[in-house]
Amino acid sequence: MQRRDFFKKGTKAAIAAGVIPLVASSCASTQDVVYDRKLDKWYHLGTGKTGMxxxxxxxxxxxxxxxxxxxxxxAAVAAARNGSKTVLVQDRPVLGGNASSEMRVHLNGVNQLNNGEAERETGIIEEMLLHNRFENEQESFPIFDHVLYDFVVREPNLTLMLNTQAVEAVMKDDIIKSALCWQATTEILYTINAHIFIDCSGDGLLAATSGAEYRTGREGKAEFNETYAPDEPDGWQMGATLLMSSKDMGRPIKYSPPSYVIKYTHEGASPKRKFAGYHEGIWWIEVGSEGDIIADFEVNRHKLMGYLHGVWDYIKNSGKFPEAENLALDWVGSLPGRRESRRFIGDYIVSEKDMTEYKQFEDTIAFGGWSLDEHNPGGIENISEPPSYFHHHFDEVYQFPFRALYSKNVSNLMFAGRNVSQTHIALSSSRIMATCALMGQAVGTAATICNKKNILPREVAQKHINELQEQIMRDDVFIPKRPANDPNDLARKANLIFGSTTLSGDAKNLTNGISRDIDGAINHWQSDGLSAELQLEWELPTVLSSVEIKCDTNVKRNIMMRKDSRNDDLYGNAIPPEMLKSLSLEGRVNGVWQNIGDIKENRTRLIKFKFDSMNVTAIRVKMTETYGAEHVKLFEIRCYA
Structure with missing residues (x-):
């Protein structure tokens, strides 16, 4: 393989990344000093050995x-669970990105449609959020970091590399052969070889160095016939925000701003710049860019720290917020949460009208529904205008296609998150983290299909999209207006399905391929009280080795962690009471019921029983307890040999 010489070509990218300690970039031997360490004078007293x-x-x-x-x-968990040996490379010491303790942004999704209800994302992202509800009742962001760490490292097929930045792609023609990655804590330069690369880093440095086509800024109205786009294209990108939180000390607390404060007066500010909930941070302390927002990051970070303290000084010392007298800053972010930078070009570019007109795609793999939300390009440096120009709310969820999640010109590169193939206006909705998570599960699953079939992502889109959709739906991702129809699901071939009691719905709904109540239709079976039983019958003996059940976790209510610990009809701050807790499975073999398995402390919506193959004429699910609801509700049951 002809490798590019990263150490001659890639120094500019490495410096921009801010992670490789180049000693003197004008020195021809710098790279040997840093990586080969020929001049390193280490003498190890314990062994008497010299040399690095x-x-x-x-x-x-x-x-x-x-x-x-x-x-x-x-993406990483999906790839690993579906059979691919996977590595997850993260440039920070914690997982979670904008939702981590470093930035503390709420992990939003389709929080609320025009009908007043959420349409929550399921699959791996819900499993993560449920794991947090079990392990982090105190709703601590630093503990959330460790919950996510546990969620990742427990996967046997997945390797996690923290404090590691992918700085350069090594190419052969239009294929990424390797990613050169610098691990700051160990001073190790890793060369990571892989068949498929997935860039979920937001800024997309690896993808950019691979030569993948991308754009930044805002499209003009004409290019995609977008109502909300500016008349002419420009370079503006939505800004980054720095958050903070405070606590009530029970007595008056003085505040003196630091030397780098940027004074804030609120004079001439738009009346839409509100201070509601300021004790938990103000999202419009934001700075955008019309140029290279990545190169501007450190300058903007310093500005944001100054603006944040300026706003807090105004709250504490202007006399206009007497209720803040006892408040003290408890946590102040130092790493701004970014909303936008590079958007890579795929075989399809998602635009505003795809969302507002609810376009249906044959290759749909995710959905969204956060409002189209165009922020003021100047952020806090343009306070006379509203912080957000508009919110276009949705009546229903929109679809997102797979063709927007792989590179148009780099054959083995996919992406998920805010860097996918979409316009600036489309990004204003789909950038929300739970929506990005659905994209991640889709590309991780697609990567495994690529590995199993020795193909590349475009061929998945062209020839195997049905297989991808069926797998992610089996793994509990909902695809709007696309019922599951897995030919291997033996529950669909059962001659009879019935419940011991029925309060609402019908047991037959559990094999209709739609795993939630949506669009006004009921797709569940609900028992009348507990205990309850569900039974499937086959005329002929059927070999089974797994049964999979999707129970109720109330997807009309949000479960992400919030700084205000909100608990009402729309947000829940505890384990969903509707979720099934205790159940058992029995199989009828030669006319005799046999116990197959028992689950006493279920923690997921997707419940799986796996067992040695057995020849049954019926199965029976016995449900004895939820986490608080009087009745049990199911949305799907599947059976596999």
Whole structure:
């Protein structure tokens, strides 16, 4: 393989990444000093040995996922669970991206449609959020970091590399052969070889160095006939925000701003710049860019720190917020949460009208529904205008196609998150983390199809999209207006399905391929009280080795962690009471019922029983307890040999 010489060509990218300690970029031997360490004078007193061990390592995987936010976690877990040896590369010491303790943004999704209800995302992202509800009742963001860490490292087919930045793609023609990655804490330069690369890093440095086509800024109205786009294209990108939180000390607390404060007066500010909930941070402390928003990051970070303290000084010392007298800053972010930078070009570019006109795609793999939400390009530096120009709310969820999740010109590159193939206006909705997580699960699953069939992502889109859709639906991702129809699901071939009691719905709904109540239709079976039983019958003996059930977790109500611990009809701050807790499975063999398995403390919506193959004429699910609801509700049952 003809490798590009990263150490001659890639220094500019490395400096921009801010992670490789180049000693003197004008020195011709710099790279040897940093990586080969020929001049290193280490003398180890314990062994008496001299000389530095190699700080270069080469490792190989089926799938390499870059970026450990919600999208990257879901991509990596999906790839690993579906059979690919996977590595997740994250440049921070914690997982979660904008939702981590470093930034503390709510992990939003389709929080609320025009009907007043959520349409929550399921699959891996819901499993993560439920795991947090079990392990982090105190709703601590630093503990959330560790919950996510646990969620990832427990996967046996997945390797996690923290504090590691992918800085350069090594190419052969239009294929990424390797990713060069610098791990700051160990001073190791890793060469990661993989068949499929997935860039979920937001800024997409690896994808950019591969030569993948991308754009930044705002499209003009004419290019995609977008109502909300500016008349002419420009370079503006939505800004990054720095958050903070405060606590009531029970006594008056003085505040003096630091030396770098940027004074804030609120004079001439738009009346839409409100201070509601300011004790938990103000999202419009935001700075955008019309140029290179990545190169501007450190300048903008310093500005944002100054603006944040300026706004807090105004709250504490202007006399206009007497209720803030006892408040003290408890946490202040130092790493701004970014909303937008590079958007890579795929075989399809999602635009505004795809969302507002609810376009249906044959290759749909995800959905969204956060409002179209165009922020003021100048952010806090343009306070006379509203912080957000408009919110176009949706009546129903919109579809997102797979063709927007792989590169148009780099054959083995996919992406998920805010860097996918879409316009600026489309990004204003789909950038929300739970929506990005659905994209991540789709590309992680697609990567495994690529590995199993030795193909590339475009061929998945052209020839195997049905297989991809069926697998992610089996793994509990909902695809709007696309019922599941897995030919291997033996529950669909049962001659009879019935419940012991029925309060609402019909047991037959559990094999209709639609795993939630939506669009005004009922797709569930609900028992009348507990205990309850569900039974499937086959005329002829049928070999089974797994049964999969989707129970109720109330997807009309949000379960992400919020700083205000909101608990009402729209948000829940505990384990969903509707979720099934205790159940057992029995099979009828030669006319005799046999116990197959028992689950006493279920923690997921998708419940799986796996067992040695057995020849049954019926199965029976016995449900004895939920996490608080009087009745049990199911949305799907599947059976496999």
């Amino acid at each position: 061990p190699s700080r270069k390592k080469t490792i190989g995987y089926d799938v390499a996922v870059i970026g450990g936010g919600a999208a990257g976690i879901c």
